[in-house]
Amino acid sequence: MKKIFSWRHLIAITLLTGTLIAVNLFGFSNNIKNFFYSFSSPASKFFWSAGDEISDFLAGFLKAKGLKEEAERISLENQNFFSQIVKLSDARKENEELRKALGLNLDEGYELELANIVGKDVSRDSILIDKGRGNGFLSRGMPVINSEKVVVGRIGEVFNSFSEVVLITNKDSSFDSKMFDKEVYGLIKGKGSLNLAMEMIPKEKDILIGDLVITSNLGGVFPGGFLVGRVSEVTKSDVATFQTAEIEPYFKVNELKTLFVIKDYMR
Amino acid sequence: MKKIFFFTFLFFLLVYIQTSFLVHFLPLSINLILILIIFLNLFQSPELKSGIILSLLGGLFLDFFSFAKEPFFGFFTLIFLFLSLFIKVFLKRYVQVPNLKELQ
Numbered sequence: 619m620k621k622i623f624s625w626r627h628l629i630a631i632t633l634l635t636g637t638l639i640a641v642n643l644f645g646f647s648n649n650i651k652n653f654f655y656s657f658s659s660p661a662s663k664f665f666w667s668a669g670d671e672i673s674d675f676l677a678g679f680l681k682a683k684g685l686k687e688e689a690e691r692i693s694l695e696n697q698n699f700f701s702q703i704v705k706l707s708d709a710r711k712e713n714e715e716l717r718k719a720l721g722l723n724l725d726e727g728y729e730l731e732l733a734n735i736v737g738k739d740v741s742r743d744s745i746l747i748d749k750g751r752g753n754g755f756l757s758r759g760m761p762v763i764n765s766e767k768v769v770v771g772r773i774g775e776v777f778n779s780f781s782e783v784v785l786i787t788n789k790d791s792s793f794d795s796k797m798f799d800k801e802v803y804g805l806i807k808g809k810g811s812l813n814l815a816m817e818m819i820p821k822e823k824d825i826l827i828g829d830l831v832i833t834s835n836l837g838g839v840f841p842g843g844f845l846v847g848r849v850s851e852v853t854k855s856d857v858a859t860f861q862t863a864e865i866e867p868y869f870k871v872n873e874l875k876t877l878f879v880i881k882d883y884m885r
Numbered sequence: 886m887k888k889i890f891f892f893t894f895l896f897f898l899l900v901y902i903q904t905s906f907l908v909h910f911l912p913l914s915i916n917l918i919l920i921l922i923i924f925l926n927l928f929q930s931p932e933l934k935s936g937i938i939l940s941l942l943g944g945l946f947l948d949f950f951s952f953a954k955e956p957f958f959g960f961f962t963l964i965f966l967f968l969s970l971f972i973k974v975f976l977k978r979y980v981q982v983p984n985l986k987e988l989q
Contacts, residue, residue: 631966634941634962634963634966635959635963638957638958638959638962638963639959641958641959642957642958642959647954647958648954650949650958651949651952651958654949658901661901662901662904662905663905665901665902665905665906666905666906666908668906669905669906669907669908669909669910670909672909673909673910736905737904737905737908737950738904738905738908739904739950739951739952739953740900740903740904740916740918740947740950740951741916741947741951741961742951742953744952744953745952746952774952774953775952775953775954780952782952782953784953871908872908872909
């Protein structure tokens with residue numbers, strides 16, 4: 619029977635594997651990728667904006683049926699938020715007075731770097747932004763938020779002119795969080811494919827569908843008080859010590875355009 | 886050679902569109918290049934080697950557009966290479982494609 623692979627094929631495969639190992643060992647992969655992104659990013663940005671505009675246009679037709687219900691739901695939510703704002707403004711005044719009395723700094727402004735999205739990773743929950751080591755002085759671990767103060771992810775791999783943002787939904791992502799307006803803490807873990815879950819919530823704590831989840835200062839991964847998402851499902855078991863909540867993230871990858879990197883948050 | 890140039894351009898376009906334009910429409914886990922590679926190798930004669938070269942090229946493009954260092958640069962290239970080799974070996978050893986001319 620004729621052999622399927624000759625020696626020539628085996629040598630070619632070995633050479634290819636050897637080249638790839640060398641590229642990884644000597645760290646050339648970042649330079650190659652940076653070069654590749656440099657010439658492909660203008661077109662990528664164009665395609666991203668085009669896709670965003672077309673999907674918005676199509677969504678108008680496809681979601682027309684549910685618009686009335688959506689408007690009613692949002693108006694109800696608005697009323698809830700207004701009542702919360704009134705409550706919070708009183709708490710804020712009290713907080714400011716206490717801070718003054720204790721001599722604490724009120725300014726919570728962060729040094730932000732504006733970045734545009736270039737593309738989405740083909741295999742995992744991460745995106746590429748057009749700021750890197752050279753043009754934004756970014757480094758690994760910096761928190762990334764959007765203009766609505768919703769936490770999006772953290773800087774992962776940093777290239778010269780580009781950086782990877784590891785989304786909070788990535789399987790490698792986990793950080794401390796708390797329920798808004800409740801003393802309920804938990805650990806947010808990425809589940810991949812834009813899914814999130816809040817784990818390690820003590821079983822005796824009451825959580826409801828629709829509760830807001832915000833970041834907590836505890837783990838030092840993200841600054842506290844940034845929006846994460848909303849509880850969409852609660853799983854409780856009699857035998858388990860903790861309960862788990864499925865979280866619907868506030869950001870939508872297909873609606874993101876510009877992001878802000880917090881450069882001065884110390885980990 | 887023409888086929889290889891054509892598919893190189895097609896892969897480039899596909900990976901480009903998939904990572905930017907289609908993010909707004911398709912589920913994020915769909916990999917168009919992987920689907921194309923499987924179809925190319927399935928419907929090509931096991932004797933032809935261009936399917937393997939095209940798998941390498943497709944994998945290389947995916948490696949470029951995979952932003953993270955993990956698992957390693959070349960991961961998709963090697964996976965696609967072994968996938969196309971597997972399909973070729975499987976077709977050659979275990980599948981007998983009927984010749985349509987003989988059937989008529």
